Amino acid sequence: MPIIDFHAHILPGADHGSDSSKTSLAQLALLRAAGVDAVVATPHFYPHMHSMQSFLEHRARCAERLVRHLTPAYPTAFVGAEVLACEGLEHMEGLEHLAVKGTRTLLLELPFSGWGHGLVETVLQIREHGFTPVLAHVDRYPRASIEEFLHEGILAQLNAELFAHPLRLRAYRRWIENGAVVALGSDLHKAPKNGHRPFQKMCAKLGPEADRIFARTAELLEGAVPLTPTEAPQKEEALVLT
Numbered sequence: 001m002p003i004i005d006f007h008a009h010i011l012p013g014a015d016h017g018s019d020s021s022k023t024s025l026a027q028l029a030l031l032r033a034a035g036v037d038a039v040v041a042t043p044h045f046y047p048h049m050h051s052m053q054s055f056l057e058h059r060a061r062c063a064e065r066l067v068r069h070l071t072p073a074y075p076t077a078f079v080g081a082e083v084l085a086c087e088g089l090e091h092m093e094g095l096e097h098l099a100v101k102g103t104r105t106l107l108l109e110l111p112f113s114g115w116g117h118g119l120v121e122t123v124l125q126i127r128e129h130g131f132t133p134v135l136a137h138v139d140r141y142p143r144a145s146i147e148e149f150l151h152e153g154i155l156a157q158l159n160a161e162l163f164a165h166p167l168r169l170r171a172y173r174r175w176i177e178n179g180a181v182v183a184l185g186s187d188l189h190k191a192p193k194n195g196h197r198p199f200q201k202m203c204a205k206l207g208p209e210a211d212r213i214f215a216r217t218a219e220l221l222e223g224a225v226p227l228t229p230t231e232a233p234q235k236e237e238a239l240v241l242t
C-alpha cells in the first residue's frame with residue numbers, strides 16, 4: 001500500500017511552508033526518509049484574502065518552480081489546497097480548482113475561533129455539489145465540534161504531531177477505528193531537522209491501521225494528476241540533498 005502524505009506545505013513560495021525550491025526539495029527528502037511514496041501539496045487558500053484567479057496563477061508558478069527539480073527519487077507530488085472553510089464557500093466560483101488536481105477531493109480547514117451550525121451546512125452543501133470534503137487536522141479542534149461533522153459522514157485527516165502524545169491519541173482512536181479518518185498528514189512547514197520522524201512514528205504506531213487509512217486515501221486520489229518529474233534535475237539543487 002503506498003504511503004501517502006495528504007497534507008503538506010511544500011510548494012516553493014506558495015505560502016509560509018517553503019521559501020525556495022531548495023527548502024521544498026529538503027522537505028521532499030524528509031518525506032522520502034519517512035517512507036512516503038506520494039504527497040499532496042496543500043498551500044493555504046484563504047477565501048477572505050485570495051482571489052481564485054490570483055491563487056491559481058501563483059500556485060501554478062510555484063509548482064512549475066518545483067517540477068523543474070523533481071526526479072523519480074522523490075515522492076510523487078500532487079497539487080491541491082488547504083481551503084479555509086467559511087459559510088457560503090459552497091457558492092464560490094471555481095471551487096473545483098482547489099480540489100486535488102484531477103479529483104473532487106477537497107481539503108478543508110476549519111477556523112480556530114469556533115463556528116456555528118451554518119458551517120456544517122456549508123460543508124454538507126459542498127458534498128452535495130459532488131465534492132468529497134476532508135477536514136484537515138481534526139485533532140486540533142474540540143472533539144465535540146468535530147463530531148457534528150463526523151455524524152453527517154464527513155471525512156477527516158489527522159496530523160502526524162498527534163502521535164507524539166499517547167494520551168491525546170487515545171481520544172482519537174474511535175475515529176480511526178470507525179473509518180472517519182481517511183487521510184494522514186505531515187502538515188510539513190519548512191524542513192526541520194529530523195522532520196521525517198513524526199510521520200514515521202505515526203505509521204509505526206498505527207501499524208496495519210495505517211494501511212487501511214492509506215487505502216482510503218488512495219481511493220480519494222483516484223484520477224489525481226501528479227507533477228511530472230523531469231529527466232535531468234538542476235545540479236545545484238540535487239547537491240543539497242547529497
Ligand SMILES: [Fe+2]
Binds near residue numbers: 007
Ligand atoms: Fe496545513
